[in-house]
Amino acid sequence: MLEVLFWGSVCLLAYVYAGYPVLAIALARIRPRAPRKQAITPSVTVIITAYNEEKDIAQKVRNVLALDYPRQQIDVIVASDASSDGTDRVVRGLDARNVRLLRIEGRQGKTACQNAAAAAASGDILLFTDATTRIETHALRAITRNFHDPSVGCVAGRLSYVAQQDDATGQGGTSYWNYEIMLRMAESDLGSLIGVSGCLYAVRRSAYREIAPELISDFVVAMVVREQGLRTVLEPDAMCYEQTLDHPDRELAMRVRVGMRSLSALASQKRFLNPFRFGAFAWQLWSHKLLRYLSPVFWMLALLANLALALQGRYVWLLALQLALLFSGLLGFTTLRLSGKSRFLTKPYYFLLTNLASAVSLFRFLRGERIVTWTPQR
Incomplete structure (x- = not known):
């Protein structure tokens, strides 16, 4: 039984981080389903949700x-979530007739603000973006050409992270996101993404549906359009940029927040996990989201089973390998992470950080905690 538990957990981890990506890439190459693109210029309402973004909001609007x-x-609609700094004043002071402020009282959270802005929007396309995201000049044209295909309901931009510091947190975040982009491009080619980056994505206004405020909108929006028979695709030419967080505490807090809200979404929208109803979309949800959030459970089971087997004199070398990975990851949380010589720590450190975030998210979610509002980490 110990061997079954050990190898079962190891195989699940291998599937989540390597098997599923390889399978998704292979299937996407065998039978790609690219959208039919054509240059079009529909009316667009850009929605920027902001909470206390006085420092960045003017530059963001100018970028748009x-x-x-x-x-x-x-x-442009700037949806201010009851900002208590000068965000509203800065937006009102902008000399632009096509920019308006929509103040939402009561700190209702990002999703609630997006719902309100979508209801007030007039554009055929709703473009959602964050206050700290820099968008490349041609990105909007690249996004809108996908909406020529009537099967497309949502289009994700391609986010690129820029490391603020040459340390393990910045390097790890960049490496992790490159892995994510590779996987998302494969999922898009398969037919549909299961989620988008909140930094930049667009939705047909006719396909937008109000999302429960406690849910993470950039995850649930793909389910919303999928239920209407539409799909979500990634536009690789629609580039946007965000800085990585510069400290493990901030990175961990951000990933815990996203994890908890994603688990809430999976629980409330669990019908999308039914492969008999949603086919490949359900398979992608299980593989890319649910099993990944459960990966710290699999790792703990593998570690404990391996320890018990090692006490019997079996698989000692595998236990040593697991402990070496764990120790290398822990070193990344020390001051060594600030050293340029710590590049070898980057991947084990960030792997440990993401699994720790998943474990904390799962624990807090099962305990009944929920997160609705957010505070900028920069």
Whole structure:
């Protein structure tokens, strides 16, 4: 039984982090389903949700207004989630007729603000973006050409992380996201993404549905459009940029928040896990999301089973390998992570950090905690 438990846990971990990505990439190459693209310029409402973004909001709006897109076809709504700094004042002071402030009282959270802004929007396409995200000039044109295909309901931009510091947190975040982008491109080619980056994505206004405020909108939106028979695709030419967080505490807090809200979404939208109803989309949800959030459980089972087997004189070398990985990851949390010589720590450190975040998220979710509002980590 110990061997079954050990190898079962190891195989699940191998499937989550290597088997599923390889299988998704292979299937996408065998039978790609690329959207039919054509240059179009529908009206677009850009929705920027902000909470206490006084420092960045003006630059963000200028970035949006500088996009290579017909000016008469674009307007901007800044949805302020009861900001207590000068965010609202800065937006009101901008000299732009197509920019308006929508203040949401009562700190209702990002999703609630997006719902309110979507209800007030007039554009055929809703473009959601964050206050700290820098969008490349041609990104909007790249996104809208996908909506020529009537099967497309949502289009994700391609986020690239820029490390603030040359340390393990920045390097690890960048490496992890490169892995994620590779996987998401395969899922898009398979037919549909199961979630998008909240930094930049667009939805047909006719396909947008109000999302429960306690749920993470950039995850649930793919389910919303899938239920309507539409799909979510990744546009690799729609580039946007975000800085990585510069401290493990901030990175961990961000990943715990995202994890808890994603688990809430999976629980409330569990019907999408039914492969008989949602086919490949359900398989992707199980593999990319649910099993990954359960990976610290599998790792703990593998470690404990391996320890028991090692006490019997079996698989001692595998226990040594697991402990070496764990120790290398723990070193990344020390001051060594700030050293340029610590590059060998990057991957085990970030692997440990993401698994720790998943474990904390799972524990807090099962304990009944929920997160609705957010506070900028920068």
